[in-house]
Amino acid sequence: MKVIKHSFDGVIVGAGGAGLRAAIEAAPHMKLAVITKLYPTRSHTGAAQGGMSAALANVEEDNWNWHSFDTVKGSDYLADQPAVDILCKEAIDSVVELEHWGLPFSRLENGKIAQRRFGGHTVKEGEAPAFRACYAADRTGHMILQTLYQKCVSMGVTFFDEFQVLDIKIDDGVCKGVVAYEIATGDIHVFEARAVTFATGGFGKIYKVSSNAHSLTGDGPGILYQKGIPLEDMEFYQFHPTGIYRLGILLSEAARGEGGILRNKDGERFMERYAPSIKDLAPRDMVSRAIATEISEGNGAGPNNDFVYLDLTHLGAETIKQKLPDITDFVRTYVKIEPIDEPIPVQPTAHYAMGGIPTDVDARVLSDAKGTILPGVYSAGESACVSVHGANRLGTNSLLDIVVFGKRAGQSMVDYVSSTKPFSLSENAGEDLKNKINNFIEKEHDPNFSVPKIREELQDSMEENAKIFRSEESLTKQTKILSDLRERYQNVTISDKGKVFNTELLEAIELEYLLDMSDTTVASALERKESRGAHSRVDHIERDDSNWLKHSFAFKNGNSVKLDYKDVELGNYEPKERKY
Amino acid sequence: MDIKLRILRFNPETDRKGHWEEYNLEADPDERILDLLHKVKWFDDGSLAFRRSCAHGVCGSDAMVVNGENMLACQVLVKEVSNPIKIEPIRGLPVIKDLVVDMETFFESYKKVMPYLINEEEPGERERLQSPEDRDKFEDTTKCILCAACTTSCPVFWTADTYVGPAAIVNAHRFVFDSRDNASKQRLEILKDVNGAFRCRTAFNCTTACPRGIQVTKAIEDVKRETLTIN
Numbered sequence: 001m002k003v004i005k006h007s008f009d010g011v012i013v014g015a016g017g018a019g020l021r022a023a024i025e026a027a028p029h030m031k032l033a034v035i036t037k038l039y040p041t042r043s044h045t046g047a048a049q050g051g052m053s054a055a056l057a058n059v060e061e062d063n064w065n066w067h068s069f070d071t072v073k074g075s076d077y078l079a080d081q082p083a084v085d086i087l088c089k090e091a092i093d094s095v096v097e098l099e100h101w102g103l104p105f106s107r108l109e110n111g112k113i114a115q116r117r118f119g120g121h122t123v124k125e126g127e128a129p130a131f132r133a134c135y136a137a138d139r140t141g142h143m144i145l146q147t148l149y150q151k152c153v154s155m156g157v158t159f160f161d162e163f164q165v166l167d168i169k170i171d172d173g174v175c176k177g178v179v180a181y182e183i184a185t186g187d188i189h190v191f192e193a194r195a196v197t198f199a200t201g202g203f204g205k206i207y208k209v210s211s212n213a214h215s216l217t218g219d220g221p222g223i224l225y226q227k228g229i230p231l232e233d234m235e236f237y238q239f240h241p242t243g244i245y246r247l248g249i250l251l252s253e254a255a256r257g258e259g260g261i262l263r264n265k266d267g268e269r270f271m272e273r274y275a276p277s278i279k280d281l282a283p284r285d286m287v288s289r290a291i292a293t294e295i296s297e298g299n300g301a302g303p304n305n306d307f308v309y310l311d312l313t314h315l316g317a318e319t320i321k322q323k324l325p326d327i328t329d330f331v332r333t334y335v336k337i338e339p340i341d342e343p344i345p346v347q348p349t350a351h352y353a354m355g356g357i358p359t360d361v362d363a364r365v366l367s368d369a370k371g372t373i374l375p376g377v378y379s380a381g382e383s384a385c386v387s388v389h390g391a392n393r394l395g396t397n398s399l400l401d402i403v404v405f406g407k408r409a410g411q412s413m414v415d416y417v418s419s420t421k422p423f424s425l426s427e428n429a430g431e432d433l434k435n436k437i438n439n440f441i442e443k444e445h446d447p448n449f450s451v452p453k454i455r456e457e458l459q460d461s462m463e464e465n466a467k468i469f470r471s472e473e474s475l476t477k478q479t480k481i482l483s484d485l486r487e488r489y490q491n492v493t494i495s496d497k498g499k500v501f502n503t504e505l506l507e508a509i510e511l512e513y514l515l516d517m518s519d520t521t522v523a524s525a526l527e528r529k530e531s532r533g534a535h536s537r538v539d540h541i542e543r544d545d546s547n548w549l550k551h552s553f554a555f556k557n558g559n560s561v562k563l564d565y566k567d568v569e570l571g572n573y574e575p576k577e578r579k580y
Numbered sequence: 581m582d583i584k585l586r587i588l589r590f591n592p593e594t595d596r597k598g599h600w601e602e603y604n605l606e607a608d609p610d611e612r613i614l615d616l617l618h619k620v621k622w623f624d625d626g627s628l629a630f631r632r633s634c635a636h637g638v639c640g641s642d643a644m645v646v647n648g649e650n651m652l653a654c655q656v657l658v659k660e661v662s663n664p665i666k667i668e669p670i671r672g673l674p675v676i677k678d679l680v681v682d683m684e685t686f687f688e689s690y691k692k693v694m695p696y697l698i699n700e701e702e703p704g705e706r707e708r709l710q711s712p713e714d715r716d717k718f719e720d721t722t723k724c725i726l727c728a729a730c731t732t733s734c735p736v737f738w739t740a741d742t743y744v745g746p747a748a749i750v751n752a753h754r755f756v757f758d759s760r761d762n763a764s765k766q767r768l769e770i771l772k773d774v775n776g777a778f779r780c781r782t783a784f785n786c787t788t789a790c791p792r793g794i795q796v797t798k799a800i801e802d803v804k805r806e807t808l809t810i811n
């Protein structure tokens with residue numbers, strides 16, 4: 001195994017929206033490398049559909065304070081309010097900047113950026129649904145990813161495509177660089193860098209039915225967690241109400257923003273009972289719970305009563321073609337029905353990690369619940385927890401998060417690099433990874449301990465025990481299952497012993513991150529004895545602000561998890577009961 | 581149903597050239613071709629190499645030749661292709677391993693056409709305005725996911741990999757017809773070159789291959805026509 005050494009000031013791990021936005025900020029000021037396990041344009045930001053919110057007020061009166069209010073209320077008051085204010089205030093310039101860089105937004109007749117309605121976004125603090133989501137048909141994420149990549153190409157940013165980062169080097173509490181595996185050759189690359197940003201995206205592959213890509217395995221959070229860095233608010237995982245039945249492929253909330261309606265087996269618009277004022281446009285946690293409740297009460301459709309319908313038939317062919325072309329194509333391709341004429345079978349799908357690597361508003365990674373900063377390490381995008389989404393993210397706020405905090409990560413890298421001198425990182429920095437890989441190569445393959453078997457059991461059991469509704473019983477059961485899976489993982493083996501494109505090896509390493517993400521999710525969920533946002537405990541159904549208005553910090557403690565807590569930063573909005 | 585899957589395998593560490601391997605699988609007619617590849621990789625031969633990520637036709641990772649035609653493995657269902665199913669890597673790019681090809685020249689060609697908005701004028705504090713009609717002129721070509729299905733289906737590209745290829749021209753089109761861009765002339769100069777748009781022999785393979793339904797040949801024709809308007 002060859003070990004190749006590189007020297008940079010800064011490294012960004014991940015080339016989705018967050019990583020690319022950070023790169024645009026940092027590249028002019030330092031020797032910078034962007035390392036990505038996928039070609040940048042394959043990142044899952046490209047799958048985002050519906051839109052990106054900003055109070056541009058292009059369609060109707062709006063202001064960023066209302067956006068803040070909605071975000072805080074949507075978060076079930078767990079978001080840190082100063083961070084939310086930054087998100088919503090900087091949203092406006094962020095959208096304009098993307099337009100200036102060429103993003104082809106859909107347009108209004110007067111030539112301004114078009115805006116549509118989305119769940120949980122309202123005018124005047126709850127009066128009516130707001131037209132706030134800026135969009136490009138139903139492929140907004142694709143356009144953001146393309147535009148940011150195009151900007152990077154124009155700037156000549158240095159990319160290491162199909163290199164997977166698998167280790168970070170932190171000496172005496174200071175970041176020295178990262179170690180990556182070159183997928184095409186099997187060589188190990190040591191990247192000396194004093195500023196490192198993790199923008200590795202989510203980890204929706206801990207569940208069986210998911211809107212997430214195969215590549216979303218929590219690498220960034222996993223790498224740091226294994227080094228003793230905590231993960232914040234892991235119990236809050238978002239299930240999107242409308243995944244295509246069984247496949248989990250997402251049908252954007254934009255479908256309901258444009259007027260789509262959810263119906264149960266009797267054709268009833270059941271959301272009228274759960275959220276009388278904004279109905280189908282209630283926040284995702286509520287809609288997903290409503291669907292799960294309909295299903296468990298026998299109101300689901302189909303032979304197993306296990307799905308509901310998303311009805312677009314009244315929208316008309318023209319609106320569907322203009323505004324929802326891609327998602328209706330997914331339905332034609334994968335379900336073989338025509339959404340103009342027939343309602344679509346849907347069920348909640350694992351979608352978005354509110355939790356992740358704890359950071360402050362400048363994307364600086366925190367190493368404990370007291371807020372101690374880990375010098376030189378940053379995170380932004382879905383891998384990070386600022387926290388702006390709290391216990392439940394509003395639709396369109398993630399595409400916003402990746403550009404606002406991606407930019408801030410880039411700025412923080414610049415500040416840090418300009419105020420520090422290069423450190424040196426020795427070539428044997430690659431030893432740990434080399435040993436890990438050699439272990440897999442040398443261990444004889446035993447099909448009983450294969451990666452897919454353990455991963456399948458992990459995903460099935462998480463789906464069963466740690467999904468929308470949870471209880472002490474289901475979570476305790478899952479803790480036991482995870483500890484068994486962890487034990488089996490110690491003996492996991494692979495059959496491919498080659499160097500070139502050995503993706504079996506990479507799947508084996510990624511499986512450990514998936515186990516880490518599951519452990520921290522379940523441990524944090526078991527401990528939190530209340531229901532808030534996406535975390536619903538059937539044995540503790542009320543929100544409990546006197547005990548639980550705080551963020552969880554999950555630390556690795558041998559093979560188990562240790563928890564600590566940090567108070568939520570409040571601001572203009574006092575926690576209130578959440579009604580829509 | 582029972583499926584016979586034939587895959588063109590090549591491992592540079594052990595093979596001098598590619599060879600076919602056959603796998604017998606149990607599959608549901610509604611499964612994706614990608615699901616079949618996963619079945620082989622996960623439950624039969626872990627060394628099978630292919631790229632994939634999103635699994636629903638939006639990331640552009642898994643273009644391959646299925647029963648002789650370029651497509652995304654995640655976008656085609658078992659019931660839509662005839663059995664046995666033959667799978668090969670896309671053509672005209674060097675094979676790294678099994679279904680994985682070297683994409684470097686593909687991305688180099690893409691970068692040649694300056695695929696980014698160029699407009700030196702001060703944009704002001706708010707968005708530039710663009711009418712829905714102007715926005716519509718390049719709608720089709722914004723959909724490209726750089727999967728290379730078009731370029732690697734092109735007979736001209738097979739014989740001359742110096743040809744920039746359909747995908748690069750599609751991405752030039754996206755900016756040439758954007759009312760906000762000021763550099764169409766430079767891009768069109770590049771595409772007037774011997775390795776540019778006029779190499780296209782309108783075989784239409786690219787349009788058939790495009791998984792995003794982009795009218796690729798039409799885009800190339802638009803660009804050719806526009807090229808004639810400069811100078």
Ligand SMILES: Cc1cc2nc3c(=O)[nH]c(=O)nc-3n(C[C@H](O)[C@H](O)[C@H](O)COP(=O)(O)OP(=O)(O)OC[C@H]3O[C@@H](n4cnc5c(N)ncnc54)[C@H](O)[C@@H]3O)c2cc1C
Nearest residue numbers: 014015016017018037045050051165201381382396398399
């Ligand atoms: C189907 C779908 C639709 C969505 N729609 C919307 C929407 O309409 N509005 C909205 O606001 N949000 C939406 N979201 C959420 C939003 O798209 C994502 O949260 C966001 O795009 C994440 O961006 P990111 O940059 O953090 O990560 P990603 O775009 O996932 O990028 C991760 C990057 O990290 C790299 N990487 C990962 N691990 C490693 C490693 N070990 N080494 C090197 N590189 C690595 C990958 O190659 C990739 O480049 C949607 C999400 C999904 C799944």
Ligand code: SF4
Nearest residue numbers: 724725727728730790
């Ligand atoms: S034009 Fe179509 S086939 Fe060609 S690269 Fe783009 S998406 Fe793929």
Ligand code: FES
Nearest residue numbers: 633635639640654
């Ligand atoms: S896996 Fe993304 S396009 Fe097929």
